Amino acid sequence: MNSKKQNKIAIGALYGIAGLVVLILLALLGYILASGLPQLSWHFLTAPAKAFLKGGGVGVQLFNSFYLLILAMAISFPIALGAAIYLYEYARDNWVTTTIRTAIEILSSLPSVVVGLFGFLFFVVKLRLGFSILSGAFALTFFNLPLLTRSIEDSLRTIDLEQREGGLALGLSRWETITRVILPATVPSILTGVILSAGRVFGEAAALIYTAGQSAPALNFADWNPFNISSPLNPMRPAETLAVHIWKINSEGIMPDAKAISSGSSAVLIIAILLFNFAARYVGKRLYKRLTSA
């Protein structure tokens, strides 16, 4: 067999594998969308769930998912940003940073159900936060922090050393160089990382089952005082998210249209994550253009 032929076979095999992956993905997406899209309606997206009867929606779950996502991001983003800046810009390579990096690696490969159980023991039980949005947000922070730190560190790594030297050579301090030169240049890629991790957090179920809980008490969307128990903004209320809802319906749902609701919810979840991904690209590009040429 000559090398030309080998080359052809190798390329063919690679095309085949790539095609298979795409096919599986498309089949999955297609199945979920095909079975879920017909269930979608304004009513489905806004109405509260019903436990025993037909015709419930996922309005509360959808809201919970977004609220939890925003809270989790608000907690984890500043920490991840600080950690990444420290690790990449300030820390020298020694055993401390190696330990931190290894810890981050391990934390990022922790099964999310373990994160959930830890969150249950620590936040729900020990800190007495109960099944609440706050417990869920903390658990998601643990889940999200390593990934986000890694992704921000990678973003910082894409900026040439010359840019840092350029800043310093102008008489900017290290901090000014980082905040005024490096960060603006990395905003698009950091943002992309944030939105992609938002997609993962949005679809997370296992870490939330034991922390944010599996019940979605009806909310009064006219009450925006976060201290009222029926207010959507109350962070101390239990909050079932969309992903948890899907899991719950499929494992113990007793409403007559459980299958339809599960399909519909899955479609909503997938569409939301797809939108995140497209938004990440679009906003990243726009932002880069804006920041790089005023």
Next chain:
Amino acid sequence: MSEEILTTQDLHLYYGEKEALKGINLNFDAKGITALIGPSGCGKSTYLRTLNRMNDLIPNVTITGTIKFKGENLYAPNADTVEIRKEIGMVFQQPNPFPFSIYDNVIYGLRIAGEKDKEKLDAVVEKSLRQAAVWDEVKDHLHESALALSGGQQQRVCIARVLAVSPEIILLDEPTSALDPVSSSQIEATLLNLRHDYTIIIVTHNLQQASRIADRTAFFMNGELVEVDQTKNIFMNPAKKQTEDYISGRFG
């Protein structure tokens, strides 16, 4: 004789165990261009980077000896690197404009220093870009990205960016080695314009460039300063054999 603005005494620099600079004694008068030449790895860029403490960024570097800028020791424990670098600016081998507009690039140092007066900033932008001999080419797109410029234009914007902070000394680390000949000669012309107002120290691989623009030339080899003299003496009548060998292309 003009006063000495920058003096180096018995400067040693070690990368870990390796001694990269072996006791450099070299002084610079205010104003004019000094070229640092020598074969690759001779320590000329390393030396240049000690002059505004750029080597601080590299781990495991040890420096002994003294460098004084206007009598102040740059490596004194209480020396402020930020202030030092405002006085001693640097232009690098690769043009490194920030990914912002040309205008923002030039005023970046000033803006961060707190200058808000729009008229003053506008004036500084124009003056700096004129000094860097790039004003006519960019004046109509000051608010477009500096990354869209050619390499030579980018490098001159980088020079303008340093000028805008009004340093006393400008260090240039092979500023034309990544540029085409036309851009290189534009940079050279720019530097010749600036030599009356600034102390310019330039590392170059290009001997013709040194002979064209430098008032003084220093020849480095193996971490040592072999010889420093008026450029025409270095090129026409060097005192040391090593210099003569290098200049005449026998090695390096």
